[in-house]
Amino acid sequence: MDYLLIGIVDVFTGPSLLWVAAGVLLGYILGAIPGLGKATGVAVSIPLTFYLDPVSALGLLIGIAKGSGAGSAVSAILLNTPGEPSSAPTALDGYPLARQGKAQKALKMGLFASVIGDFLSTLVLIVLAAPLARYALLIGPVELCAILVFSLTFIGGLSGGSMIKGLIAACFGIFFATVGMETETFVPRLTFGFLQLSDGISLVPMAIGMLAVAEMIVQAGNLRELDAQAGRMKDGDDPDDRRITGAEWRRSAPAIARGTLIGSVVGILPGLGASVGSFLSYGATRRASKTPEKFGTGMIEGVAAAESADNAVVPSSLIPLFALGIPGSVIAAILIAAFILHGLTPGPRMFVEQPRMVADLYVAMLSASLIMLALGYAGQRVFAMIIRVPLRLIIPGVLLFCCVGAYMDTSNVFSIYIMLAFTVVGFLSRKLDFSFVTFLIGFVIAPKLELSFRQSLQLLNHDWANLARHPIAIVFFLAAIVTVLAVARKEAGHTAVTVDTEREERT
Amino acid sequence: MTTRRNLIAAAAGLVLGASGLLPGAAAAQDYPTRPITMLVGYGAGGQTDLIARASAKVLADQLGQPINVVNKPGAGGAVAANELRNMAPDGYTMLFQSNAVVNAAPFLMDRVDFTPDDFEYAGMITAYQTGMAAPKDAPYDDLPGFIAWAKENPGFAYAALSAEARMYMDRISEKEGLQANAVPVQSGAEMVNTLIAKQVAVAFSGGIHYRYPDEIKTIAPTTTFRHPSAPDVPTIEEAGFPLAMDTRTVIMLPKGTPQDILERISTALKAAETDPEFIKVTEAADIPIMYYDAAAAKQEMHDTYAKNKAILTGSD
Numbered sequence: 001m002d003y004l005l006i007g008i009v010d011v012f013t014g015p016s017l018l019w020v021a022a023g024v025l026l027g028y029i030l031g032a033i034p035g036l037g038k039a040t041g042v043a044v045s046i047p048l049t050f051y052l053d054p055v056s057a058l059g060l061l062i063g064i065a066k067g068s069g070a071g072s073a074v075s076a077i078l079l080n081t082p083g084e085p086s087s088a089p090t091a092l093d094g095y096p097l098a099r100q101g102k103a104q105k106a107l108k109m110g111l112f113a114s115v116i117g118d119f120l121s122t123l124v125l126i127v128l129a130a131p132l133a134r135y136a137l138l139i140g141p142v143e144l145c146a147i148l149v150f151s152l153t154f155i156g157g158l159s160g161g162s163m164i165k166g167l168i169a170a171c172f173g174i175f176f177a178t179v180g181m182e183t184e185t186f187v188p189r190l191t192f193g194f195l196q197l198s199d200g201i202s203l204v205p206m207a208i209g210m211l212a213v214a215e216m217i218v219q220a221g222n223l224r225e226l227d228a229q230a231g232r233m234k235d236g237d238d239p240d241d242r243r244i245t246g247a248e249w250r251r252s253a254p255a256i257a258r259g260t261l262i263g264s265v266v267g268i269l270p271g272l273g274a275s276v277g278s279f280l281s282y283g284a285t286r287r288a289s290k291t292p293e294k295f296g297t298g299m300i301e302g303v304a305a306a307e308s309a310d311n312a313v314v315p316s317s318l319i320p321l322f323a324l325g326i327p328g329s330v331i332a333a334i335l336i337a338a339f340i341l342h343g344l345t346p347g348p349r350m351f352v353e354q355p356r357m358v359a360d361l362y363v364a365m366l367s368a369s370l371i372m373l374a375l376g377y378a379g380q381r382v383f384a385m386i387i388r389v390p391l392r393l394i395i396p397g398v399l400l401f402c403c404v405g406a407y408m409d410t411s412n413v414f415s416i417y418i419m420l421a422f423t424v425v426g427f428l429s430r431k432l433d434f435s436f437v438t439f440l441i442g443f444v445i446a447p448k449l450e451l452s453f454r455q456s457l458q459l460l461n462h463d464w465a466n467l468a469r470h471p472i473a474i475v476f477f478l479a480a481i482v483t484v485l486a487v488a489r490k491e492a493g494h495t496a497v498t499v500d501t502e503r504e505e506r507t
Numbered sequence: 508m509t510t511r512r513n514l515i516a517a518a519a520g521l522v523l524g525a526s527g528l529l530p531g532a533a534a535a536q537d538y539p540t541r542p543i544t545m546l547v548g549y550g551a552g553g554q555t556d557l558i559a560r561a562s563a564k565v566l567a568d569q570l571g572q573p574i575n576v577v578n579k580p581g582a583g584g585a586v587a588a589n590e591l592r593n594m595a596p597d598g599y600t601m602l603f604q605s606n607a608v609v610n611a612a613p614f615l616m617d618r619v620d621f622t623p624d625d626f627e628y629a630g631m632i633t634a635y636q637t638g639m640a641a642p643k644d645a646p647y648d649d650l651p652g653f654i655a656w657a658k659e660n661p662g663f664a665y666a667a668l669s670a671e672a673r674m675y676m677d678r679i680s681e682k683e684g685l686q687a688n689a690v691p692v693q694s695g696a697e698m699v700n701t702l703i704a705k706q707v708a709v710a711f712s713g714g715i716h717y718r719y720p721d722e723i724k725t726i727a728p729t730t731t732f733r734h735p736s737a738p739d740v741p742t743i744e745e746a747g748f749p750l751a752m753d754t755r756t757v758i759m760l761p762k763g764t765p766q767d768i769l770e771r772i773s774t775a776l777k778a779a780e781t782d783p784e785f786i787k788v789t790e791a792a793d794i795p796i797m798y799y800d801a802a803a804a805k806q807e808m809h810d811t812y813a814k815n816k817a818i819l820t821g822s823d
Contacts, residue, residue, distance in 0.1 A: 140701075141701075183691040183693060188616075410580055411578060
């Protein structure tokens, strides 16, 4: 505790705060530009931090990571093109809101939900890092496998209009996830002789193609209509369209709380990542809602749920890193290098050997949340003006950034080809009304599910009976079965009802 | 007449030839006159990337030109190495990589067919402390102890991050009649996780486990040398299995890079041995510095290629 006070003095008197602010600003902008994201931003900035003191350097990097989480909501809401895959669910309700002239309302909710999720999750990191990380080790491959099976049941809730189409899209996502070196025997699968495919299809260029480029193409085909609409939209005349009303806060508060919880838990679990967090949170909020059918038409809770979880993942994914030295996410893995470079070896001994630096870092992280709030609030008015710019001027710029972002993922032109291939998939799925959300969930979860399933088979020595030693896994497997049965029953109920009404009409 | 024409032609040829040669020679002497690109065949943030960036800093100081580190991940570095093969051999593009991409990958991956003669080598700087690691409280401390334990516990699990790891356990199991389950893991972090959580009996590590001295111990280095971080643990060869395969970080250049450019880089790299910042980075990550100059690096590539071929393809 004493160290936290020293930390506050350290951070607020030195240049660190300035660097944190620079990081948040940079991250916010990178996040808002479709194609460029936090992983790129942090990785590229590491060499820049050689010349900074450790706290400034790490503050800058963490600022970038946090800022981009919040920034990605901006383009999701205004352009329907998420700056990062993890903000895809934000666009589902944020974009309709913007089209209704409520862009500022959606942007504010996105920002507040981001900041709250981020701040609370940072507190969780500070208070619970050590005890929680020990607990996270109890979640081995067998438990993780069960949790992933359970989370797949959320696909049903996210399918949009047709559950069958949603499931088909999810299967395609899983199919594309099988490309690459098979993990157990190291046999290449579906690589067609391309070495570049041996590590699988990379999420970043694929998501850029499906989400951003495909959306731009769809919009380019609608230019006349969109231009006409833009004339009418601007901002609504009603002041309530620009701010969040009390009633909306009451509706969104549980969604934010749920999102923060889901995001924090997903962050601690190894290898899941922000996309899984925001999709699960959106799905859970939709399921808990009394009017799930209205989601996708501009429900403010949808924005709150997705953004709070998206941003809660970043700080909590540092918990395994701080407490055990194990990176829980891509960002954490990149940060390890920066930590070591600046003389801080992540892990339990870090707290004993350099408590002052850790405290400085905590203070820097908390101030990053607040700086994000200030910057985002100041910026949202400016950002909202984008919606008045004719789309014909925006599209070429977005496409350029998409190509840059895809290229930077591997410094290889092959990534741009992948982006283009998935642009076609994304375009067709929009035109044929297949959910690209369930496609992405399938793609994100499938490799982890396959790996943990194969690990489980080996760890259980190929014997069902050994599952008895993993009670947590059994609970999640049962929960998955119960959910599937419940959904099936509900669906069956629906069909029965429609059949009945038809019969009545005929008679 | 004809002689005169011949003379002119010969003179022209000489001038042309000389003008073609001279800039090349001058370029090698002044090297480097512009920024150098250093490829790294892994994503940013990994162990090798860390060493590459630290080395790039030393080289930039020594050579007086900035070095841009570019991450080109894919197929354990094979994608980057493939691209390097098609680069101009002028010393301005180099690849910093684990030498396994040349001396092991061709025997493990279908589409990789590198030989040591496909590249030039400007030196090696660190070695990987690859080996078998186990949870700290495991009831065995070395390979014979583990084998005795494994015979009592058939169906034990071990974590395998690479095809080499499976090969090691397959060979040991074959000889000793063990029954082992290979748990696939996808990253060093995940491998460490399985050990700390005691999900597996042993794991094959690239050296990252030395960061967790309170939870993990080494039971058999799979290198020809004993690990500087655990000098008391006998290697796999000392335990009677001639399977040791050394892996080092190497600076590779396209075939045909002039010898004096290689020497220049090699000399610059030697400064890393004593550079305080480089030492700080490697010490924090428990990576021993073992400098080889250009000639020694070339020799090492040829030796390990032949040895690994024998081990991995079983044609010994």
